[in-house]
Amino acid sequence: MKPAAPRNLSAFTRIELFVVIVVIAVLVAMLLPGLPPRRQSYSRMIGNCLNNLKEIGTGYRLWAGDNGGFVPPQQTVSKGGWEDLLTNANQGAICWTNYALMGNQMGQSPRLVVCPSDERKPAATYTNNFDNTHLSYFVGVSANDTYPQSIAGGDRHLGPGTVPDSHYGFSPKNGNGNDVAIPITGPVSWSLKMHSAGNPAGSGNILFGDGSGQHISSVDFRTNLLHATPTTNWPAGHVPASPSIRLVFP
Numbered sequence: 001m002k003p004a005a006p007r008n009l010s011a012f013t014r015i016e017l018f019v020v021i022v023v024i025a026v027l028v029a030m031l032l033p034g035l036p037p038r039r040q041s042y043s044r045m046i047g048n049c050l051n052n053l054k055e056i057g058t059g060y061r062l063w064a065g066d067n068g069g070f071v072p073p074q075q076t077v078s079k080g081g082w083e084d085l086l087t088n089a090n091q092g093a094i095c096w097t098n099y100a101l102m103g104n105q106m107g108q109s110p111r112l113v114v115c116p117s118d119e120r121k122p123a124a125t126y127t128n129n130f131d132n133t134h135l136s137y138f139v140g141v142s143a144n145d146t147y148p149q150s151i152a153g154g155d156r157h158l159g160p161g162t163v164p165d166s167h168y169g170f171s172p173k174n175g176n177g178n179d180v181a182i183p184i185t186g187p188v189s190w191s192l193k194m195h196s197a198g199n200p201a202g203s204g205n206i207l208f209g210d211g212s213g214q215h216i217s218s219v220d221f222r223t224n225l226l227h228a229t230p231t232t233n234w235p236a237g238h239v240p241a242s243p244s245i246r247l248v249f250p
Contacts, residue, residue, distance in 0.1 A: 049115040057211030059106040073141040092177025095250040132250035133175035142231040148210035150229040155204035157193040164202035178249040189218035
């Protein structure tokens, strides 16, 4: 029996190759919207949050330039600040006021005051339903640019002790806020939320009185920052027994 002659296998023509490429492109375009969005890297989230704080620092400087050189917690209510309210203790519930007052200076974007790693979501505006539940950053009420390393703000997941907890530290989930006197000797630590992934000792971002920011570990925070500028203007009857800083948490 005579063997069959081998078939002549020809290559794709240009038209056939073009058709295949078009079909693949169409399939990719159809499938991509259904894929889950790629999560931002840990370092990128830290960077985005730190940029938020630096822009808030710019907002502070702009606000002070329009208000006699004072930032909101150090300017009277009659002149647009909230200093009078801070003559009372336990003002955590109105922590959001500090940022609402600077809305114009911060570009009217409430996204700026919510960390991308936080479970909280931005409000629509600074005037419509804006409160602590739409805020990621605490306020250091005694900071100013005269003391560049004073603590003006930072990530809300800071808490007591040297062992990080699993929640948000001084910042309660219900949005009631917290007005805290932290001794300059500590101890405090970042909780295991937001920027502490991969760091069992905890870490977070800080905004300084000069408008700069830094990502810092719990140990560095306790060692290098707490003692910088103790608060002196405490509410009557609420002066701590030892030198402390006053931080208001959302």
